[in-house]
Amino acid sequence: MRKSIAALIVLSLAGCSFIARSTEDYKIETRKVVSTQDGAIKACYDTQLASNPSQSGTVVVKFTVEKKTGVLSNIAADPNESTAPESLQQCVTGALEGLKFDKPDRRDGDATFTWVFKG
Amino acid sequence: MQSAVKLRTAGLISSLVLASVAFGCGPRVFSDGDALAILGSAPAPEPEPEKVEAPPEPQKRVEMRDNKIVINEKVQFEVNSAKIKPESHSLLDEVAKVIKENPQIKGLEVGGHASSEGSDDKNQKLSARRAKSVSKYLSGTGGVDKGILSAKGYGEGTPIASNDTEDGRIQNRRVEFLITEQDVTQTKVEVDDAGNEKVIEEKKVKG
Numbered sequence: 001m002r003k004s005i006a007a008l009i010v011l012s013l014a015g016c017s018f019i020a021r022s023t024e025d026y027k028i029e030t031r032k033v034v035s036t037q038d039g040a041i042k043a044c045y046d047t048q049l050a051s052n053p054s055q056s057g058t059v060v061v062k063f064t065v066e067k068k069t070g071v072l073s074n075i076a077a078d079p080n081e082s083t084a085p086e087s088l089q090q091c092v093t094g095a096l097e098g099l100k101f102d103k104p105d106r107r108d109g110d111a112t113f114t115w116v117f118k119g
Numbered sequence: 120m121q122s123a124v125k126l127r128t129a130g131l132i133s134s135l136v137l138a139s140v141a142f143g144c145g146p147r148v149f150s151d152g153d154a155l156a157i158l159g160s161a162p163a164p165e166p167e168p169e170k171v172e173a174p175p176e177p178q179k180r181v182e183m184r185d186n187k188i189v190i191n192e193k194v195q196f197e198v199n200s201a202k203i204k205p206e207s208h209s210l211l212d213e214v215a216k217v218i219k220e221n222p223q224i225k226g227l228e229v230g231g232h233a234s235s236e237g238s239d240d241k242n243q244k245l246s247a248r249r250a251k252s253v254s255k256y257l258s259g260t261g262g263v264d265k266g267i268l269s270a271k272g273y274g275e276g277t278p279i280a281s282n283d284t285e286d287g288r289i290q291n292r293r294v295e296f297l298i299t300e301q302d303v304t305q306t307k308v309e310v311d312d313a314g315n316e317k318v319i320e321e322k323k324v325k326g
Contacts, residue, residue: 026147118157
């Protein structure tokens with residue numbers, strides 16, 4: 001019986017051998033990663049402003065940080081909550097493509113981030 | 120006793136399984152409450168196209184004014200000579216053109232003027248020869264009716280600037296074209312109550 005318990009503990013630890021962030025830490029880390037694209041996202045907005053100087057709005061993006069790889073996947077703008085034009089939504093989600101955590105978490109992270117654009 | 124141990128073991132296993140589920144590999148779900156603000160840089164307004172001002176109309180070299188033809192360039196002569204320098208030929212060609220375009224001109228005097236440099240006599244003769252030379256050019260190359268032209272040397276008697284400076288003396292050495300006779304059309308017009316004009320008499324008189 002004791003052997004069974006030990007094996008269960010080992011299995012439990014082996015299944016989650018990556019960093020285990022708290023929800024808050026996960027959010028902070030994700031924010032750091034997406035913030036590396038601030039310049040690209042600003043460029044998206046500036047492009048919009050060139051054609052419409054009064055353009056403003058929000059883009060709400062949902063994505064998953066994959067456990068073990070740390071890659072951002074399933075990146076999609078939420079059309080119901082986003083008020084910015086679709087072209088800006090697409091530009092923002094495109095800017096987030098390919099982002100990856102240096103140190104993945106042992107859990108997936110289901111994230112929702114909002115960008116507010118003001119001219 | 121054994122059953123009590125079994126129960127405790129089962130409880131421990133359940134706790135581990137539950138802990139594994141609760142703290143193990145389930146996804147973390149989070150939403151960043153603080154929106155990321157992006158302040159855009161509005162493109163600089165298109166620069167207004169530079170207003171291209173029409174270039175000022177170049178000053179005419181030859182102008183018709185009341186009783187004279189004014190030249191805004193000097194007629195150049197060889198030093199102490201009445202020979203017109205070639206660079207002044209085009210200017211005199213323009214003078215001839217203006218004269219021919221104004222057939223009302225019936226008399227034109229070419230006046231030669233000198234600065235105070237040199238003797239009066241010499242200046243008088245040189246200015247007369249220069250005036251004659253210009254008149255000859257106008258009637259010859261310029262094709263102006265010889266009958267309306269006359270030439271007169273004024274010497275240094277009618278300066279237009281001070282002879283104390285070189286600049287003044289340059290201004291005084293000049294050729295002028297004075298219209299001595301021209302036809303003037305006198306028109307008598309009647310204006311009715313509505314402001315309409317009606318020519319009732321028109322005649323040419325000597326000006």
